[in-house]
Amino acid sequence: MAEPTAGTSLTRAAEGLIAIVLVLLLAFIPLVASTYLIRILTGIFLFVALASAWNLIGGYAGYADFGPTAFLGIGAYTTGILMTQAHMPFPLALAAGGLCAMGAAAGIGAVLLRLRGHYFAIASLGFMLVMEQVAANLEITGGGSGMNLPVARGFTPFYYWMLTLALAAIGTGALVPRLRAGYALGAIRGNQEAAQVVGVRPLPYKVLAYVGSALFFALAGGVYAYWFTFIDPPTVFDPDFGIQAIVMVLFGGAGTVLGPAGGAIVLKSLDILLTNTSGLLHNVFFGGLICVLVLFAPRGLVELLRAGRRHLPDRRRLQRSGAG
Amino acid sequence: MMLLEARSVTKLFGSLRAVDAVDLTLAAGEVVGLIGPNGAGKSTLVNLISGLERPTSGTLVFAGHPLQGEGPAARARQGIARTFQVPQSFGTMRVRQNVAVAALFRGQPAASVPLALREADEVLEFVGLTAKADAVAETLTTPDLRRLELAKALALRPRLLLLDEVMAGLTPAEVDGLIAVVRDVGARGVGVLVIEHVLRAVMGLCGRIVVLHHGQKIADGARAEVVANPAVIQAYLGVPYGAAA
Amino acid sequence: MRPLLQVDCVDAGYGGVQVLWEVSLEIRAGEIVALIGANSAGKSTLLRVLSGLLRAWRGGVMFAGHTITTASPEAIVQAGLMHVPQGRRLFPALSVRHNLLLGAYTRRDHRAVADDLAQMLRWFPDLADRLTLPAGQLSGGEQQMLALARGLMARPQLLLIDEPSLGLAPLVVRSLMDVLERLRTRGVSVLLVEQDVGLALAHASRAYVLEAGRVALSGSAPALLADPRVRAAYLGLAA
Numbered sequence: 001m002a003e004p005t006a007g008t009s010l011t012r013a014a015e016g017l018i019a020i021v022l023v024l025l026l027a028f029i030p031l032v033a034s035t036y037l038i039r040i041l042t043g044i045f046l047f048v049a050l051a052s053a054w055n056l057i058g059g060y061a062g063y064a065d066f067g068p069t070a071f072l073g074i075g076a077y078t079t080g081i082l083m084t085q086a087h088m089p090f091p092l093a094l095a096a097g098g099l100c101a102m103g104a105a106a107g108i109g110a111v112l113l114r115l116r117g118h119y120f121a122i123a124s125l126g127f128m129l130v131m132e133q134v135a136a137n138l139e140i141t142g143g144g145s146g147m148n149l150p151v152a153r154g155f156t157p158f159y160y161w162m163l164t165l166a167l168a169a170i171g172t173g174a175l176v177p178r179l180r181a182g183y184a185l186g187a188i189r190g191n192q193e194a195a196q197v198v199g200v201r202p203l204p205y206k207v208l209a210y211v212g213s214a215l216f217f218a219l220a221g222g223v224y225a226y227w228f229t230f231i232d233p234p235t236v237f238d239p240d241f242g243i244q245a246i247v248m249v250l251f252g253g254a255g256t257v258l259g260p261a262g263g264a265i266v267l268k269s270l271d272i273l274l275t276n277t278s279g280l281l282h283n284v285f286f287g288g289l290i291c292v293l294v295l296f297a298p299r300g301l302v303e304l305l306r307a308g309r310r311h312l313p314d315r316r317r318l319q320r321s322g323a324g
Numbered sequence: 325m326m327l328l329e330a331r332s333v334t335k336l337f338g339s340l341r342a343v344d345a346v347d348l349t350l351a352a353g354e355v356v357g358l359i360g361p362n363g364a365g366k367s368t369l370v371n372l373i374s375g376l377e378r379p380t381s382g383t384l385v386f387a388g389h390p391l392q393g394e395g396p397a398a399r400a401r402q403g404i405a406r407t408f409q410v411p412q413s414f415g416t417m418r419v420r421q422n423v424a425v426a427a428l429f430r431g432q433p434a435a436s437v438p439l440a441l442r443e444a445d446e447v448l449e450f451v452g453l454t455a456k457a458d459a460v461a462e463t464l465t466t467p468d469l470r471r472l473e474l475a476k477a478l479a480l481r482p483r484l485l486l487l488d489e490v491m492a493g494l495t496p497a498e499v500d501g502l503i504a505v506v507r508d509v510g511a512r513g514v515g516v517l518v519i520e521h522v523l524r525a526v527m528g529l530c531g532r533i534v535v536l537h538h539g540q541k542i543a544d545g546a547r548a549e550v551v552a553n554p555a556v557i558q559a560y561l562g563v564p565y566g567a568a569a
Numbered sequence: 570m571r572p573l574l575q576v577d578c579v580d581a582g583y584g585g586v587q588v589l590w591e592v593s594l595e596i597r598a599g600e601i602v603a604l605i606g607a608n609s610a611g612k613s614t615l616l617r618v619l620s621g622l623l624r625a626w627r628g629g630v631m632f633a634g635h636t637i638t639t640a641s642p643e644a645i646v647q648a649g650l651m652h653v654p655q656g657r658r659l660f661p662a663l664s665v666r667h668n669l670l671l672g673a674y675t676r677r678d679h680r681a682v683a684d685d686l687a688q689m690l691r692w693f694p695d696l697a698d699r700l701t702l703p704a705g706q707l708s709g710g711e712q713q714m715l716a717l718a719r720g721l722m723a724r725p726q727l728l729l730i731d732e733p734s735l736g737l738a739p740l741v742v743r744s745l746m747d748v749l750e751r752l753r754t755r756g757v758s759v760l761l762v763e764q765d766v767g768l769a770l771a772h773a774s775r776a777y778v779l780e781a782g783r784v785a786l787s788g789s790a791p792a793l794l795a796d797p798r799v800r801a802a803y804l805g806l807a808a
Contacts, residue, residue, distance in 0.1 A: 197406055201395070202397075362710025562743040
């Protein structure tokens with residue numbers, strides 16, 4: 001979670017300009033592109049949002065959440081129920097879904113985040129499985145048969161919903177390291193005891209990261225639900241959402257700002273290409289990728305790129321642990 | 325009023341008496357040495373004072389208030405700072421940011437992140453780490469990691485500073501440099517407890533020395549007396565201080 | 570008499586950064602040689618080259634008549650060269666006894682291993698008291714003693730030991746130096762890397778001073794103790 005290397009104000013301005021141009025381009029795409037391309041991009045934006053969100057708890061806080069999809073499902077179902085039962089307009093229902101997930105995350109996080117790494121990973125997975133069962137056994141959710149949402153008019157709004165979510169998630173990821181809370185998370189991730197002895201109480205900040213991740217998963221779930229019109233427990237509590245998000249973050253670089261988004265874009269695009277070629281290849285691909293990552297690039301793409309640039313002999317690198 | 329008072333503090337790990345009915349006092353501005361053989365209970369005592377462990381019996385009183393249930397974070401905010409024997413940095417953050425964490429979470433925190441970073445730079449200069457301020461903490465050598473530990477503790481603006489073997493592995497010149505830093509800190513009214521094996525540092529810094537052995541206090545007094553104490557020589561020094569190696 | 574260890578003009582480093590330049594030294598049987606120098610001078614790096622953990626870029630290393638420049642660390646241990654690294658590197662979940670036995674992992678002479686274990690417990694009585702405890706529960710100094718004892722379980726002909734006095738009480742340091750002296754009288758050689766230069770020169774017969782990756786000075790211990798440069802830079806004594 002290192003601060004971005006101090007660049008000149010010119011570099012910062014240039015980066016800002018590029019970002020704005022990119023966003024404007026993306027905003028204009030639905031006016032010129034095919035329906036097919038628009039849907040693909042929407043799918044990519046979904047995973048950019050999920051990956052950047054997971055980075056908050058998995059990257060910045062260093063706690064591997066294996067059940068983030070629990071909140072995607074909570075968001076999906078809350079949105080669906082409020083739209084069908086309470087006839088709420090979509091934006092309101094979506095916001096309510098987000099709030100609901102935040103509350104659930106705060107409650108369950110306050111308990112689970114007291115656990116250390118591996119135990120938390122298993123427990124979070126367990127939570128997701130429990131939520132799936134809850135959804136499958138309630139009447140209000142339609143039980144195992146699932147539920148139908150009102151049909152939306154036109155697809156294009158979903159493109160913009162997902163794009164906004166993706167940008168908001170990236171923006172959050174960019175903002176957090178600069179905030180006091182971000183410093184707390186970096187310290188906790190480094191060494192929790194050392195963080196405590198300089199005054200950081202770990203639990204509130206871990207919960208904050210968890211709640212942040214949950215919010216974006218839930219909002220993504222709500223949009224997803226309205227987009228696909230029909231949801232059922234296996235679909236919105238599908239662990240695959242979480243697994244893909246995790247792999248994308250690891251591939252791009254956990255704890256970096258743009259790594260997760262970059263990982264999502266690259267991997268989702270490859271995924272789509274491969275699915276069109278062969279369904280089997282898709283499964284082999286992600287499994288194989290995890291192996292390659294662990295062996296050759298455990299810190300992800302961002303670190304590989306940084307290391308590549310640094311391979312010039314440098315006096316300062318003598319200070320690396322090992323010399324002397 | 326004493327800054328720190330330990331009254332008959334005992335810590336048991338199962339049947340092991342790691343700390344055995346230890347009495348200790350430390351006044352503001354005093355630099356006291358804590359020496360003793362390995363496994364004597366020195367680090368355990370520091371863990372008890374800093375809140376990472378709870379005493380089995382006995383009381384610890386800090387600035388007049390008994391320390392009871394407060395965890396390590398609360399004690400840090402009250403002004404108790406400590407270093408770790410094996411330095412624990414926030415590896416993924418830069419050195420300057422490591423120090424800024426302490427400035428942001430102490431009892432009277434820096435008002436903003438930029439202010440905390442600026443303060444961090446001042447502290448880094450004080451301990452001699454300015455050249456490494458932008459380095460990512462996990463790339464530091466061990467001596468620099470020790471300086472970073474000290475910097476983080478100082479950025480907490482502590483009233484009580486517990487130094488756990490900060491001098492290990494330093495050249496005599498580096499030891500002298502760090503002695504000057506710690507003396508400066510003591511002169512500002514901070515109480516310092518120095519756990520050390522590097523006798524050059526203990527004798528250079530500490531007017532008073534406390535000696536632990538098997539968890540018990542076996543000596544507590546002026547440095548010249550303590551190092552001449554036959555029990556201390558037998559248990560810890562081997563030969564009188566200053567005699568040929 | 571051919572030296573036990575001969576290091577010839579070794580260059581080495583990490584990634585793109587060179588740390589050692591043309592380092593040459595030799596160690597004969599039954600002597601204690603000190604390697605001193607400031608932090609980041611390259612001392613630990615040189616030990617890693619000798620024990621096979623790091624490959625030299627140029628130059629050669631010969632041990633007991635064999636070239637070991639490109640040998641694997643396991644082969645080097647079997648040849649009789651043991652490295653006790655800085656930072657202990659014990660197996661924290663395993664008992665003291667288990668750690669010690671693992672030091673003798675490459676040996677086949679099981680009865681002699683049992684004898685050596687008993688020997689270690691006599692030389693290090695604190696370890697005997699804690700034989701069944703997990704190594705992670707020992708104090709810092711006790712762990713250091715265990716690391717040395719484990720190294721000795723391999724019955725090395727040459728022991729490379731990195732900063733043994735770090736974090737140890739003076740009394741313990743003395744008994745440690747006694748152990749090294751006992752080894753020397755049995756014909757075992759020691760390359761002692763030490764930050765405490767006074768300590769190192771008091772127990773070694775010869776020493777090399779490493780500065781910024783090069784051998785800056787070498788000679789007998791008494792000569793170096795008297796050398797004004799050494800006194801000023803490393804002993805903290807006014808020139």
